[in-house]
Amino acid sequence: MNQKGPRLGEPASLWRMRFVPIASVMFASALPLMLPLIANSPVLPPLGLLFFLCWQLLRAEMWPVWIGLPLGLWDDLFSGAxxxxxxxxxxxxxxxxxxxxxxxxxxxxxxxxxxxxxSVAMIQSLAALITHPHAATGRVLGLVVPQIIISTLLVPLFMRLTGMFDNFRLRRR
Known part of the structure; x- marks a missing residue:
């Protein structure tokens, strides 16, 4: 008997359940290097961080708390921090x-x-202060304020995208 589509009670692909969240954060962290944009100050929101936070908020039980170490290392490699x-x-x-x-x-x-x-405001502010330790605090924080505002406004979009990725992740074969 040849059936089309998933069978009732068939679990989702284990590979897809594990790979999709990590791949979305890693791809988003690397994406700003692929865009042809030249700027004097940071204007692009931290895409990897937004996906990371949205996955954490949407599925808090999915990742262990130490997942920030490898994904943060990946982001550090691409962000220049x-x-x-x-x-x-x-x-x-x-x-x-x-x-x-x-x-x-x-x-x-x-x-x-x-x-x-x-979280975005705190992480971006602290990261800017860590990256530029000898610069004036007000000036460094003034540079990241537009990035924080843009990131805050983009959170609903990233929550929606994370939900779409989660539906794809949980879809049965």
């Missing part, structure tokens, strides 16, 4: 999101948006 910057900051964000997921039982869209916006 000192090695360990994103590794440490993403891991702290992962721990904070895991902690808040245990404390906040009924979290809605606006809660997730606020958590992602606060």
């Amino acid at each position: 000192p090695i360990g910057t994103a590794m440490g900051l993403w891991t702290v964000a992962s721990i904070a999101i895991a902690y808040s997921s245990q404390r906040i039982y009924w979290r809605g869209f606006f809660h997730d948006w606020a958590i992602a916006a606060a």
Whole structure:
């Protein structure tokens, strides 16, 4: 008997369940190097960070809290920041999101948006201060404010894209 489509009760592909979230973060971290854009200050939002936070907020149980180490290392390799910057900051964000997921039982869209916006603002500010330790604090933070605003406004889009990737990830063969 030749059947078309998935069988009832058939599980999703294990390869796709593990690969899609990691690949989306890694591709998003590498994407700014592929775009032909030249700027004096950072204007592109941290795409890898946005996908990382959205996956953490959408599926908090999917990754261990230490997943920020390898994905942060990948982002550090492509962002030009000192090695360990994103590794440490993403891991702290992962721990904070895991902690808040245990404390906040009924979290809605606006809660997730606020958590992602606060995380992006904190991570980008600290990363800028770590990257430029001898520059004036106000000037360094002034450079990343447009990037933080753009990132905050793009969180709903990235949540939607993460949801689409999650549907693809969970789809049966």
